[in-house]
Amino acid sequence: xxADVIKIEGPAGDSSRHAGPFLQGRAGPDRSLSFWYLNAGKxxxxxxxxxxxxxxxxxxxxxxxxxxxxxxxxGCLDGMGAGYHELSTxxxxxxxxxxxxxxxxxxxxxxxxxxxxxxxxxxxMYACGDQDTPPLRLPDNQAHLAASLFxxxxxxxxxxxxxxxxxxQHVDISIQECVAATLDHVLPxxxxxxxxxxxxxxxxxxxxxxxxxxxxxHLLLSLLLNWETLxxxxxxxxxxxxxxxxxWLDSEERRRGLDHIVEVLERWTRGHNAADLAERGQxxxxxxxxxxxxxxxxxxxxxxxxxxxxxxEHPELGARFKYPGPAARLSRSPWRLRRRAPMLGEHNEEVLxxxxxxxxxxxxxxFEGALPLQNIRVxxxxxxxxxxxxxxxxxxxxxxxxxxQRPEELEADPFARAYYQAWNRSKLSVALDLSRPQGIAxxxxxxxxxxxxxxxxSPRVMANWGLDYQRIRGMRPGIIMVSLSTQxxxxxxxxxxGYGPTVHALSGLIHLTAFAPDRPLGPGHSYADHVAGLVAAxxxxxxxxxxxxxxxxxxxxxxxxEAMCSLLGVSLMExxxxxxEPMAAGDRSFTAAPHGCYRCQGEExxxxxxxxxxxxxxxxxxxxxNPPWATEPRFATTSQxxxxxxxxxxxxxxxxxxxxxxxxxxxxxRAGIAAGKVQDAGxxxxxxxxxxxxxFVNMVSPRGERGTSDACPIxxxxxxxxxxxxxxxxxxxxxxxxxxxxxxTGEELAALRKLGVIA
Numbered sequence: 082x083x084a085d086v087i088k089i090e091g092p093a094g095d096s097s098r099h100a101g102p103f104l105q106g107r108a109g110p111d112r113s114l115s116f117w118y119l120n121a122g123k124x125x126x127x128x129x130x131x132x133x134x135x136x137x138x139x140x141x142x143x144x145x146x147x148x149x150x151x152x153x154x155x156g157c158l159d160g161m162g163a164g165y166h167e168l169s170t171x172x173x174x175x176x177x178x179x180x181x182x183x184x185x186x187x188x189x190x191x192x193x194x195x196x197x198x199x200x201x202x203x204x205x206m207y208a209c210g211d212q213d214t215p216p217l218r219l220p221d222n223q224a225h226l227a228a229s230l231f232x233x234x235x236x237x238x239x240x241x242x243x244x245x246x247x248x249x250q251h252v253d254i255s256i257q258e259c260v261a262a263t264l265d266h267v268l269p270x271x272x273x274x275x276x277x278x279x280x281x282x283x284x285x286x287x288x289x290x291x292x293x294x295x296x297x298x299h300l301l302l303s304l305l306l307n308w309e310t311l312x313x314x315x316x317x318x319x320x321x322x323x324x325x326x327x328x329w330l331d332s333e334e335r336r337r338g339l340d341h342i343v344e345v346l347e348r349w350t351r352g353h354n355a356a357d358l359a360e361r362g363q364x365x366x367x368x369x370x371x372x373x374x375x376x377x378x379x380x381x382x383x384x385x386x387x388x389x390x391x392x393x394e395h396p397e398l399g400a401r402f403k404y405p406g407p408a409a410r411l412s413r414s415p416w417r418l419r420r421r422a423p424m425l426g427e428h429n430e431e432v433l434x435x436x437x438x439x440x441x442x443x444x445x446x447x448f449e450g451a452l453p454l455q456n457i458r459v460x461x462x463x464x465x466x467x468x469x470x471x472x473x474x475x476x477x478x479x480x481x482x483x484x485x486q487r488p489e490e491l492e493a494d495p496f497a498r499a500y501y502q503a504w505n506r507s508k509l510s511v512a513l514d515l516s517r518p519q520g521i522a523x524x525x526x527x528x529x530x531x532x533x534x535x536x537x538x539s540p541r542v543m544a545n546w547g548l549d550y551q552r553i554r555g556m557r558p559g560i561i562m563v564s565l566s567t568q569x570x571x572x573x574x575x576x577x578x579g580y581g582p583t584v585h586a587l588s589g590l591i592h593l594t595a596f597a598p599d600r601p602l603g604p605g606h607s608y609a610d611h612v613a614g615l616v617a618a619x620x621x622x623x624x625x626x627x628x629x630x631x632x633x634x635x636x637x638x639x640x641x642x643e644a645m646c647s648l649l650g651v652s653l654m655e656x657x658x659x660x661x662e663p664m665a666a667g668d669r670s671f672t673a674a675p676h677g678c679y680r681c682q683g684e685e686x687x688x689x690x691x692x693x694x695x696x697x698x699x700x701x702x703x704x705x706x707n708p709p710w711a712t713e714p715r716f717a718t719t720s721q722x723x724x725x726x727x728x729x730x731x732x733x734x735x736x737x738x739x740x741x742x743x744x745x746x747x748x749x750x751r752a753g754i755a756a757g758k759v760q761d762a763g764x765x766x767x768x769x770x771x772x773x774x775x776x777f778v779n780m781v782s783p784r785g786e787r788g789t790s791d792a793c794p795i796x797x798x799x800x801x802x803x804x805x806x807x808x809x810x811x812x813x814x815x816x817x818x819x820x821x822x823x824x825x826t827g828e829e830l831a832a833l834r835k836l837g838v839i840a
Contacts, residue, residue, distance in 0.1 A: 082416065082623050086123040087142065087432055091130070094425045101671055102655045102663070104398075110425050111397075114654040117422045121393065121404065125423025126432050136163060138433060143168040147249075148236055149177045155185045165251045176239040176249040180232050182755075184255030184796070189770035192750050194256060197668060197676065198757035199224035201689035202768070203260025206678065207761045208267055208605035209594070211282035215678040216687055216759045218668055219604060220593035226648045228259040228794075230615040235795040237622035238478055242453040242800040244629055250799035258776055258794035261765055263615075265466065265581070265606035266500070271762035272777075272789045273499030278762055283591075283602050288339055290582040292372060292591065292601055293347055295355035299372035299601055301586035302350065302362070304342060305335055310365060320349040368567075368578045370586035372601055375656040375663055378589045378646060379403075383574040389643055390657070393421050403657040408647035409620035410569070412550075413635035414627040452479025453800055457625065460485060460524075460531040461508065466581070466607060467641060468537035468565050469504035470614030475533075475621065476507040477793045477802040483531075483818060484510045485524060486811045487840075502782060503790045505808035511819065512812030512840035519838040521546050526823050529556045533621060537565040540575050550636040559634040561624045565617050569640030579641070581607025588645035593652060595665035612648060613641035674722035675701070675729050678759060679737040681745055687759035688737055688745040695719065697754055704752035705736050780807040812840040 088095075097119065098110040105112075129135040140163065143149055149168065151158060158164040165177040179185060182194025200206045200218040210217035218224075235252040243249055261268070266286050270276045283292035293300045308330070315321040322345045328334050335342060350358065355371040362369035371377070384390065389406045407416035457480040461472045476482040484505065511527070513520040525548070528534055534553065536543055543549045543564070550562045564570055567579030568587070582603070585591045591603035620637045628634055646653065652663040670676035673693040681688050692701050698719070702711040710716070710732050715725045722729055737745050742758040749756035760768060766789075771777065778792050793802045819825045819839070833839045 083414070084148075087428070088120055088123045088125045088423060089139070089142075090125065090127050090425065092127050094127075098425070099672075102651070102659065102661070104658055106659070106661075114658055115651045117402075117658075118404065118650045118654050120422035122418050122420060123423055124420075124428040124432060125426065126429045127426040130161060130163070136161060139163055140168065140171065142432075143175060144172045146172070146175060147240070149175060150180070150232070150236070151177065152180045155179070155181055155190045169249060169251075172249070174243060174247070174249045176236060176243065176252065178232050178236050178239075178252040178254065180228055180254045180256065182255070183257050183770055184774055185251075185253045187770045187773040189257075192757075193753055193755040194757070195673075195691040195693065195755040196222040196224045197670075197678070197689045197691050198755045199228075199256040199260050201678070201687070201759040202757035202770075203257045204264055204267055204760050204762060204765045205260050205606075206687075206689065206759050208264070208278045208280060208286070209602070210280040210596075210605070211602060212280055214280070214596055214602075215668060215680070216280065216689075217594065217596065217602060218678075218689075219590070219608065220665070221649050221651050223608070223648060224256055224260045227263050227612070227615070228254055228256040230612070230619060231259050231262075231794050234474065234615065234619045234622055235797060237619065237626060238453040238795065238800070239797060240626060241622065241629070242451060242797070245451045245453075246799065248799065250797055253796035253798070255770075255774065255794060255796075257770065258774070258792075261771065261776065262791050262794050263608060263611035265608070265610065267606060267762050268765065268791055269499045269503045270496060271766060273502075274496060276762075278605070280605055285582050286606060288336060290368075290580070291343060292586075292603060293350040295350050295353055295358065298355040299591075300350055300355040300358055301370045301372060301582055301591065301603075302346065302358075303368055304339065304346070305332065307365070307367060308332075308335065311367070314365070315345070315349055318349070320345070320352075322348075363574075363577045366578060368580050368583045370579065370583045372586045372591045373589050374592050375589050375649075375652050378587075378649075379653060379656050381587075383568050383572045384643070384646070386572040387569055387640070387643070389646070391418060393418060395421050397424065402654075405646055405650045405653045405657075406643070408616045408639075408644045410638040410640075411620060411624060411627075411635055412637070413631075413633050414623065451800060452803060453797075454625075455479035457481070457533065458531045459483065459533040459535060460527055462534070462536040462538070462543075463565070464537060466500075466504060466610040467613040468535060468617070470611055471563070471565070471617035471621070472508065472535055473504050473506060474615070474618040474793060474795075477804065478795075478797075478800070479803065480533075482508040483527065483814070484508050484809065484811075485513055485515070485527070486510060487512060487514065498786075499788065502780075502788050502808045506778075506780060506790065507803070507805045508809060509814040509818060510809035510811050511815045513815075514838050514840075515546060517836075517838050519833065519836065521548070523819065523823070523833075523838070524548060525553075525556060527818075528553050528560065530822050531557065531560070533561045533563065533625075535563040535565070535617070535621070539578065540564070540566055540570045554634060557634075559628055559632060561621065561628065561634045561637065563617050563621055563637045563639065565613060565639040565641065567640070568642050570638045581610040581641075584609035584613070584641045584645050587642045589649055589652065590645060593649070593663065593665050596667035598664050601665070609641055609645045613639060613644045616644040616647075669726055671723060672719070674719065674726045675733045676726070677730050677733075679730070679734045679745070681737045681742040682740055683742070685761075686742045688742040689757050689759060690733070690737075690745075690749065691755040693719075693755075698722070700752045701749070701754050704748055704754065705733075708732070708736070778804045780804065782807040783810045783813060815839050 100115045206216035232254045359371045459482045595601045668677040
């Protein structure tokens with residue numbers, strides 16, 4: 082987004098330089114494709130923070146910086162005299178973002194963590210996998226990457242707040258909280274109905290999607306949508322079996338007979354190519370997708386048409402490499418990749434011997450209690466999860482979010498209500514019938530007094546209403562419009578339909594979320610919807626910052642598929658740079674062992690463990706009581722332990738089975754080993770760390786229903802999130818909004834209500 086990011090490493094380099102995959106399979110500090118992808122666009126320097134000169138240089142850099150981002154253990158920088166208090170004393174405008182396993186406070190703040198442990202304690206793993214497999218983590222360190230999106234949004238919120246207050250603040254990000262906040266149905270189901278979501282393989286939690294085997298791969302297929310059209314298709318090929326019977330027209334009967342429906346559909350899909358079925362299904366309005374490999378993602382005609390992959394020069398290698406591109410497209414301040422990742426110490430002289438500028442001073446005034454977005458009005462046309470999740474984050478930090486909806490949207494089903502409540506707190510509601518010209522006219526008038534418009538319809542809808550960006554910017558100079566769709570606003574597949582599971586298939590996430598390549602499972606929840614929502618919120622905050630500097634509004638085009646691909650960039654790089662297809666690894670790691678999910682004493686009791694260094698290995702075997710097998714030559718080094726990880730896992734599990742998951746976690750954590758119980762929804766709700774940090778928010782709905790939802794994982798020290806009220810009943814604020822903002826009289830409102838235009 083244009084920031085001058087200076088990556089600080091120790092003299093020996095960051096440990097991430099030694100994380101694979103590597104260019105052409107040869108390890109080296111400047112050959113890690115993971116490091117390339119995650120650090121592209123930055124400058125890099127080396128500092129020895131264990132010496133006085135190194136710390137003085139850090140203080141000098143921080144005195145000239147807008148933001149410091151750090152991931153040390155809590156209290157580590159304080160012990161060096163370089164914590165937020167010390168650095169902000171010299172530079173009161175400084176924003177520091179601390180990203181740690183469990184945050185800066187709470188009883189588990191000093192626990193050791195890694196991606197698999199965060200996935201376990203954050204609740205992600207319990208709902209992923211099958212009943213005959215261990216819990217499964219998502220690939221490419223998704224726990225850490227989800228936290229990175231929250232952290233980036235937190236930094237932008239702090240920058241926007243600084244424009245008002247003139248001061249910086251501390252952004253506290255707990256990776257565990259970020260995982261728990263991106264679980265789709267898991268917490269709403271438990272908090273509203275006491276129901277614990279369990280693993281059900283490739284069957285989506287809603288029972289609406291499942292992965293099927295085809296002649297040449299796998300297909301993500303919707304089971305219960307457009308039922309009659311699907312049966313007609315099957316019947317035309319002589320494959321409908323008994324599904325033509327009238328009893329299957331009843332939706333409840335289909336749910337009860339889901340296993341039989343799956344059998345019939347599986348016989349049918351096995352006779353077809355996955356891509357052919359996906360293409361024909363999309364043309365008929367089904368949200369289907371072939372389960373794409375990384376090679377197929379890289380060869381996508383849609384991504385190619387949108388120019389998603391970009392070329393980056395590596396002059397030291399005399400070569401150019403393709404990289405995954407932007408997670409979101411901003412029309413006036415577009416994403417740019419200015420340089421490849423820095424080589425070790427590449428910019429030492431340039432940065433440390435050059436002139437350092439002072440932090441920017443752009444505040445408009447100072448007053449206490451300001452929320453970053455308190456003067457921003459958002460008109461929210463979104464539905465379901467991805468869009469509402471984006472606007473919920475904006476509402477949490479002060480934006481006035483007005484939902485435009487129909488009264489019948491809120492279903493009577495208790496879980497549907499809980500789901501709606503979870504993603505729409507602190508918003509207002511106006512009920513308009515957008516099928517009528519008067520409803521469209523009222524929407525236009527609301528847009529004219531708003532700062533941001535967010536929508537997640539298919540690309541044709543807003544244009545059909547005359548509410549596309551080209552027309553609304555004439556109504557409101559400086560308007561920011563966010564369009565969130567499955568595959569973006571342009572390209573040959575822009576009109577394809579899709580939900581979170583569709584995006585999982587298109588992006589390669591399903592392909593990589595498995596224990597074996599011939600049995601893809603995918604996530605147990607609609608993770609891509611959270612990712613798309615977070616990317617949309619992040620891009621909106623960036624556009625607001627751009628508007629504050631320039632006065633310009635812009636159009637933001639968020640393809641959920643591209644957003645998800647951006648979090649699978651390391652796996653994509655393995656194909657793009659090496660031509661090597663990354664394969665699903667389950668819970669294993671190619672650089673650490675033991676690393677996995679181990680059965681413990683009790684029913685469905687598991688603990689995730691990650692041992693990544695020789696020092697940790699020594700502490701680990703000591704915590705186990707120095708078992709004789711630990712001295713065997715095959716376990717002598719990390720690479721040998723990785724090579725023999727199957728045998729090692731069996732031996733480790735012989736120990737974990739003798740203890741409860743809590744015992745395993747605490748024994749290993751006392752030894753400094755990253756270990757975490759695989760928590761289900763109920764255990765999340767009672768988790769001492771989450772509760773100590775106030776992760777759960779209690780609210781009362783307009784009907785008087787008491788409910789609980791997750792808080793925002795972005796913890797700002799000076800301008801924290803405010804959870805003002807529960808989600809609105811559709812139309813609750815119609816009269817107030819149309820009266821106060823548009824000046825409609827009581828008589829005009831009554832006439833519109835009589836016509837059915839408003840409710």
